[in-house]
Each structure stands twice: as C-alpha cells, then as structure tokens.
Amino acid sequence: MLVTMTTAPLRKDAARNWHRIVEVGRRFVDEGTPIQLNDVARAASVGVATVYRHFPTPEALVETVAIPGFEALLGQAERALAGDDPYAGLRDFLYASVDALLADASLSPVFAAPVNVLPHTAELKRRLADLSGRILDRARAAGAVDPGVTQDHVVPLMCGVVYAASVHPAACAEDRAAAGRRFLTVMLEGLRVRAS
Incomplete structure (x- = not known):
C-alpha cells in the first residue's frame, strides 16, 4: 500500500523513488541501522530533498515501513473475532502478535x-487497540479468561514477552520466535480460567 504524506497520486518517477526509499528504510530497520534521512538518500541513490519531500522525519519513514505489519495484525484480529472459539481467537491473535513483533523491528517503536x-x-x-480489546472481552465473557484481566494487564505482559525473547541469547531469529512462543504460552496459562 502506497502511503504518502499527501493524498495526491504520485508521478511514475516519484512513485519509483518512494518505493526505493521505503526499501532502504526497511533494510535499515531490519539491520538495526539508525534511520538518518541523509543516509537513506545516499543508499537509495536519490537526492536528500526527494527523501524529505516524501518523509519529512525519520519517524514518518519508520511508520511507513511498519504499515504492512499493522495491516497484517488487523487481519489477524478480524479473523480472531470471526472464529467460533473465543479463547482460541485470543490465543492465536496473541501468538500472531508476538511473531510479528519479533520478526518486524519496525513495529515495536511505532507501537511505543x-x-x-x-x-x-x-x-x-x-x-x-479496539479489536484486541474486543477479542479479550469476548474471551472473558465466554468464561475462558480470568474476569479480572484487562487490556491494561495484557499489553505490558506482551511487551515483557517480546522483550524477554529479544534478549534471549539466541543465535538466530527462529530461536527468538520459539522463545517468544514459549514465554507467551506461560503467560496464557496464567490468564486462562479452567473448569473446576
């Protein structure tokens, strides 16, 4: 999805430049390289003014890089609400969220x-935020999650899971993802209500 600071359609050359800038922004984020717009311009082989015309701040570029990840999470949230099992919907949405946050370094700073x-x-x-609150409300209403647990509890717990998996002494991203899923499983066990 082409998201720009203005709503006017871009000329072909401007659209090409926009895509090159976003590709470089994505690469910088993935590599952990700080986004400096002058460096982005050099790496994208475009003028500095061109970068600033599309993205007046580094934050605007990082947000643009993060948008596909946010849209994918929205799709996951909608599927979770449409499913028959409220607890499975919550569980699957939280797993998808942890997976996304660990795989896409642009999401956490934009969320924060x-x-x-x-x-x-x-x-x-x-x-x-609205959909994830509804997913949790639905699981609580079904009696699957502790009625005292609110979204204000789940958000910092999810941040803790992602942080713990990020600092895990893993050699590769797959290990971080596996660690995130293990930590989230422990968290979900604490949220769940079981029949006595």
Missing part, C-alpha cells in the same frame, strides 16, 4: 510512540 506522524498509522493503532 505516544504520537504518530502519519494519520494512517494512528488510525491503524486505534483500530488494532
């Missing part, structure tokens, strides 16, 4: 930012 540069990012975050 108190203010977003792009209105589209703010809207995606608002929708995701």
